[in-house]
Amino acid sequence: MxxxxxxxxxxxxxxxxxxxxxxxxxxxxxxxxxxxxxxxxxxxxxxxxxxxxxxxxxxxxxxxxxxxxxxxxxxxxxSKRATPDVLHKVYSDFKGMLSLSQSHKENLLQRGLSESEITLREYKTLPLMGRSRIARELGRRYGNDICHVPGFYLKEGNNGKSYPTFAGRPGILIPVRNFDGKIVGFKIRIDKPEEGEPKYTWFSSNGRPGGTGAVNSLHFPLFDGPENVIRITEGELKADISTALSGIWTWSLPGVNSWRLALPVLKEIKPEKVLVSFDADCWQNRNVANHLVAFIEELQSRQLGGESE
Ligand SMILES: [Zn+2]
Structure with missing residues (x-):
């Protein structure tokens, strides 16, 4: 047909x-x-x-x-993008080659995270210098695979030959994890965003030679507590902090319009209550408010006890 x-x-x-x-x-x-x-x-x-x-x-x-x-x-x-398993391997090695600067550590401590939480969640500093050395080492280990990992791309050198490197403005690198705890991406909290530029962006090399765009995915902070109440918010670092401080597993949506991404997982773990927690000013934006209402209605219709927080 x-x-x-x-x-x-x-x-x-x-x-x-x-x-x-x-x-x-x-x-x-x-x-x-x-x-x-x-x-x-x-x-x-x-x-x-x-x-x-x-x-x-x-x-x-x-x-x-x-x-x-x-x-x-x-x-x-x-599809250009590597599978979650490959992403996790390359990204795990990648973060292992990076450190966390003192000023970034202080920034995270000020947000209420403890030293052990900061270590557990594996935040790093995305450096400005030394990028090609790191990318070359990953290229040696993973070959062409790193060309399918968002963030990495090929840059043309002075001699016309391309070499691997990675994109992204310097800042705090925040691991974005899937339901299995695998790192499938990073968000960057940019140190000095330019005017009109968002403070948080994906680690992505979309549009660059040999580059790949990031997947728009949910973030599930590492957590081993009870799953009967789930909170859903927007913002990966916010979700990590909320999970660490409240003891309620808090997931992050990549955007309020992406709430449907959460439904299959919620269906699987069947929490008694789902707290939808967005910034209060969300309700000022009609489009966003419509998404929130639709999300909460969908949760209630599925007996998932959705409520706005
Ligand atoms: Zn499409």
């Missing part, structure tokens, strides 16, 4: 999920979005690239379609 043919999205027909003109595809009934901006059914293609399926034929976007019968899976793309 005609709908089983996947077409790449274009500038004229961009992806209805992420709004971008490339990388994603659609067959008229389903959309295969490769950016994962919230919800959808997560799958992997033959090349190990992650994509998310949505149903779009009913005039709206179904973020959780059931009865997915696809005669032909979406074409595998060089």
């Amino acid at each position: 005609a709908y089983s043919q996947w077409r790449d999205v274009t500038k004229r027909n961009p992806c209805p999920i992420c709004g971008k003109p490339d990388w994603c595809s659609t067959n008229g009934i389903f959309v295969c979005c490769r950016r994962g901006d919230g919800g959808g059914i997560e799958r992997q293609d033959k090349s190990g690239g992650t994509y998310w399926l949505y149903r779009v034929d009913a005039g709206g976007i179904d973020y959780n379609p059931n009865n997915i019968e696809i005669s032909e899976p979406p074409p595998s793309k060089d």
Whole structure:
């Protein structure tokens, strides 16, 4: 049937999920979005690239379609990004080569984290100098794999030959962990953000030669306490601090519009209560407020005891 043919999205027909003109595809009934901006059914293609399926034929976007019968899976793309296992290995080695500066440590202590919490959560300083030496060493260990790890890319040297290095403004490097505790990315708290620049950005080399964009993922702080109450917030460092200080496992969404990403995991661990905790000024922004209300309604409809905090 005609709908089983996947077409790449274009500038004229961009992806209805992420709004971008490339990388994603659609067959008229389903959309295969490769950016994962919230919800959808997560799958992997033959090349190990992650994509998310949505149903779009009913005039709206179904973020959780059931009865997915696809005669032909979406074409595998060089998704560029390495698998979570490879990301974790490379990133673990990477952070092992970095240290935490005294001023960054003091910054974290001032936020209420103890020395042992700072050690446990493995914050580092993203340095300005010595980058190619570190990237070269990782390239020696992992070969081409590091070209598929967000943050790393190839820079052209004076002699015209490329060498590996990494991107990102100097700042505090904050590990972003998946549900299994693996490091699948980093956020950077930039030391001196320029005017209009956000204080926190992903460690990403998107758009650079041999570079890769970061995955928009939830962050699950390391935690071994009770799972009957879960708090959900926005901001990785905030989630770490909240987990450490309150003893309530606090997850971070990559954005308030990405709340659907949390549903599959919540469904699995079935907490008695989910506290949704966003900045009070969120409620001033109508679009954000709509997302929060929809999130809490969805939690309540799933008997997950969602409440705003
Ligand atoms: Zn998309």
